[in-house]
Amino acid sequence: MIGLRTARVVVIDDNPAEAFPIIHALGKLGIGAAYIQGDIDDLPEGPLAGIRLAFVDMNLNIAGENDHIIAKTIKVMERVIGKRASPIVIVIWTKHHDLISHFKSALKKHLPMLKPGIVLTLDKPFNYENEPWAYELPKGNSIMKEVGEAVSGLSPLDLLWSWEQVVHEATGKTSAAISDLVHRTGQDPGTDSNTPAHWCDCVRSLLGTIVYEVGGATISDGNSALRAMFAGMNPILYDRIEHIDHSDKAILKSALETAKQAEEERKAGRRLFLSEEQIGKVNKMFLLAPAHPIKGVSHQPGDIHVRRSWDKNTSPFLIGETGHVTKREVILDIADLPQSTDSQSTAYKNKRRIALGKYVPFVLELTAPCDFAQQKAKMARFIAGVLVTKGISVKPKGRAPYLKSLGFVQLDKKDGFELDGLFELIVDARFVFGVPVREIARQRPVSRLRSEALQDVIAWFAAHAARPGHISLH
Numbered sequence: 452m453i454g455l456r457t458a459r460v461v462v463i464d465d466n467p468a469e470a471f472p473i474i475h476a477l478g479k480l481g482i483g484a485a486y487i488q489g490d491i492d493d494l495p496e497g498p499l500a501g502i503r504l505a506f507v508d509m510n511l512n513i514a515g516e517n518d519h520i521i522a523k524t525i526k527v528m529e530r531v532i533g534k535r536a537s538p539i540v541i542v543i544w545t546k547h548h549d550l551i552s553h554f555k556s557a558l559k560k561h562l563p564m565l566k567p568g569i570v571l572t573l574d575k576p577f578n579y580e581n582e583p584w585a586y587e588l589p590k591g592n593s594i595m596k597e598v599g600e601a602v603s604g605l606s607p608l609d610l611l612w613s614w615e616q617v618v619h620e621a622t623g624k625t626s627a628a629i630s631d632l633v634h635r636t637g638q639d640p641g642t643d644s645n646t647p648a649h650w651c652d653c654v655r656s657l658l659g660t661i662v663y664e665v666g667g668a669t670i671s672d673g674n675s676a677l678r679a680m681f682a683g684m685n686p687i688l689y690d691r692i693e694h695i696d697h698s699d700k701a702i703l704k705s706a707l708e709t710a711k712q713a714e715e716e717r718k719a720g721r722r723l724f725l726s727e728e729q730i731g732k733v734n735k736m737f738l739l740a741p742a743h744p745i746k747g748v749s750h751q752p753g754d755i756h757v758r759r760s761w762d763k764n765t766s767p768f769l770i771g772e773t774g775h776v777t778k779r780e781v782i783l784d785i786a787d788l789p790q791s792t793d794s795q796s797t798a799y800k801n802k803r804r805i806a807l808g809k810y811v812p813f814v815l816e817l818t819a820p821c822d823f824a825q826q827k828a829k830m831a832r833f834i835a836g837v838l839v840t841k842g843i844s845v846k847p848k849g850r851a852p853y854l855k856s857l858g859f860v861q862l863d864k865k866d867g868f869e870l871d872g873l874f875e876l877i878v879d880a881r882f883v884f885g886v887p888v889r890e891i892a893r894q895r896p897v898s899r900l901r902s903e904a905l906q907d908v909i910a911w912f913a914a915h916a917a918r919p920g921h922i923s924l925h
Contacts, residue, residue, distance in 0.1 A: 457619065460484040460504045463527060464544065465512035469575060472591030473506055473544075480595065489527050498533030503612055504598075505532055509545040509554055521553045525561050537566040538608050542598060546575050567608065571601050606705040613702045621691040625684065629654065665820070669751065671892075678751075727841075731861030731873045738857055738876065738904050742867060742896040750831065753905040754816040754896035757868060762893050769884045770812040770835060776882060781835050782810040785854060785877055786843075811838040811870065815878060815900060816891070817909055831891040834912060835882035838862075841873035853880045855911050857904055867897030878908060880915040 460477055462484055464470040470486055477484045485499055489511030505528070513523050532539070541558070543551055551572060558565070573594060603609070633653040658680060662670065666679030697703060716722050725733070742754060761768040770781050814833040841859060857876040862868050900908065 456500065458483045458485040458499065459501050459615075460506075461487060461499060461502050461531060462506045462544075463487045463489055463511070463524075463531065464506070464508040465489045465510070466508075469508075470506075473594060474591075476591035476595040479592070487527070487531050489523075491523070491527070491530075494527065494530045498529075498536065499531060501615070502532050502536045502539060503615075504540050504542070504602075506542045506544045507554075509543065509547050509550040517550055517553045518557075521550060521557050524554065525557050529562060532562075532565070534562055535564045537564065538611055539565055540569045540571065540598075540602055540608075541565070543570060543572045544575060567605075569602075569605070569608075571598065573597065603701065607709050609702060609705050610709060613697075613699065617692060617695055617697075621688055621695060624691055625688050628687075629657065633657065727859075728861050728873065731859050734858050735860040735862070738860055738901055739866075740899045740901050742899050750816060750891055750894070750896070751899070752816055752818055752820055752909075753900040753902070755813050755836075755898045755900060756816075756833075756894060756896050757811065757813045759869065760867065760895055760897050762895070765890050765893050766886065769814050769833060769886070770882075776835075778812055781812050781879065781882055782837060784879055784881060785837050785839070785851075786810065809840045809843045811868070811874075812836070813838060813897075814884060815908070816896075817905075817912065829888060830885035831888055833884040833886065834878055834880060835884070836876060836878040838868065838870065838874040839877055841875065853915060854878070855880070855908065857900075857908070878912075880912050 460482055462470045462473050464486075465488055467486070467488065474484050474486060485502075487494065489508070507524065507528060509524055510520050511523055511527060513520055543554060545551070555570060558570070559568075630650075633650060661683035662676055662679045665683040666675060670676050670679060712723075739755075740753075756768075758768040758771055770776060770778050813836050815836050816831055816833050818831045855878050857878070859873050859875050861873050862870045864871055
C-alpha cells in the first residue's frame with residue numbers, strides 16, 4: 452500500500468463530522484485528502500509526503516490554557532505534515548477565534564520552514580446540534596470555493612503545484628500504458644490469460660526485461676535492480692511530461708508572467724533573488740545527485756570519487772602519492788600559475804604549495820552503461836577532475852581545450868565531499884584511467900553527476916579523444 456500515499460491535502464480535526472463536508476467537497480473536485488483526528492497515539496508513523504494544503508482545527512480535544520492547547524496542535528502538525536512540507540497553504544479551521552493569534556506565533560517559532568507562510572482563517576459554519584449532518588455538505592463546497600479564490604493568483608505557487616500534479620498524472624499514464632499493453636498483447640489462447648496471476652506474470656516479465664537490459668551485470672541487490680527499472684522507465688515518463696496538454700489558462704498565464712519577470716531582471720542587470728551562493732546551491736541541484744551510502748551497491752556512470760572515500764584495502768587512489776599520477780600533476784595541469792624562469796625559486800614554490808591546498812582532485816566514471824548491461828566490462832573508465840575554490844585562477848578554456856568547466860556549486864560538509872564553500876567543477880581529458888571492475892565495485896562514491904551533465908561531459912570527451920590532429924609549421 453506504500454505506493455498509494457498520494458494525498459496532497461490533510462484535514463486535522465478532532466470531530467469527524469466537522470471534517471467530512473471538507474473531505475466530501477475535495478472529493479467532488481477530484482482531490483484526495485487524508486483525515487487525521489489528532490490523537491497523539493494514533494498519528495502516522497512519519498510525516499505525510501507532499502502535503503500542500505492543510506485544514507487545521509485549533510483545539511484538538513484538549514483543555515487548558517491557550518498556549519497549552521496550541522502546543523498540541525503544533526505537535527500534531529509536526530508529526531503529520533513535517534517541518535519542511537513546502538510550498539504549503541494552511542487554513543485555520545476553527546470556532547475558537549481567541550486561539551488564532553497564539554497559533555500564528557507558535558507556527559513561526561516552531562515550524563518556520565513551512566513556506567511561503569500563507570495562513571487563511573475560516574469559520575466553521577456547522578451546527579450539528581440542530582441539523583442533520585447531511586444538510587451541512589453544501590457548506591463544504593462553498594468553503595472550498597473560498598479557499599480556491601484565496602489561493603488563485605498566488606504565482607508561482609500555482610506553477611509548482613501544477614508541475615507536481617503533471618508529474619503524478621504522467622506517472623499514472625505510464626503505468627496505465629504498460630497495463631494496457633499487457634492486456635492487449637498478453638493473451639495466450641492455450642491458457643486462462645484473464646486471471647490476475649497471468650497479468651502479474653506478464654508485467655513482471657516486461658519489467659524484468661527492462662531491468663536486465665538496463666542493469667545487466669550491475670544488478671547486485673534490490674537497490675540496483677530498482678535503479679535499473681527507474682532508468683528504463685524514466686524516458687517514457689519524461690516524454691509524457693513534455694507532451695502533456697496544458698489547458699489551464701490561469702497556469703499558462705502564470706508561466707508567461709514568470710518568464711517575463713526573468714527577462715526584465717536580465718535586462719536590468721539584476722536578480723531579485725539569486726545571490727552567488729544561491730546560484731551555487733541551484734547548480735548543485737542541477738549537477739550533483741547523492742551517491743548511494745552503502746558499499747557494495749553497483750556503480751554507474753557519473754559516480755564521483757575522492758581520495759578520502761577510497762577503500763584503502765584495495766588499489767591506491769588514482770590520484771595521489773602512490774596512485775597512477777600525483778596530485779601535483781593534475782592540479783598543475785589546471786592551475787593558472789604565473790610563469791617563472793626559475794621554477795626552483797622560493798616564491799614560485801610557495802605559490803605552487805598554496806595552489807595544491809586550494810584544489811581538490813576527484814575522478815569521474817564514464818563507463819558506457821551497455822558495457823555493464825551486456826556483462827562485457829573488464830575495466831571501469833575514469834577521467835580526472837578538480838574542485839577549484841571560487842576565486843582561484845585556472846587556465847583559460849580557450850588556451851586549454853582539454854579542460855571543461857561544469858560551473859560552480861555550493862558545497863557544505865554534509866555533502867560527501869566534506870567541503871564548505873563555492874567550488875568550480877573542472878574535468879581534464881588528459882588524465883584517463885582504467886580500473887578493474889572488481890576493484891571499483893568495492894568503492895563508495897561521494898556523489899554522482901546527473902545524467903544531462905554526464906552526457907555533456909561524455910560528448911565533449913569523445914570529441915577531444917577523437918581529434919585527428921595535423922602538422923603545421925609556424
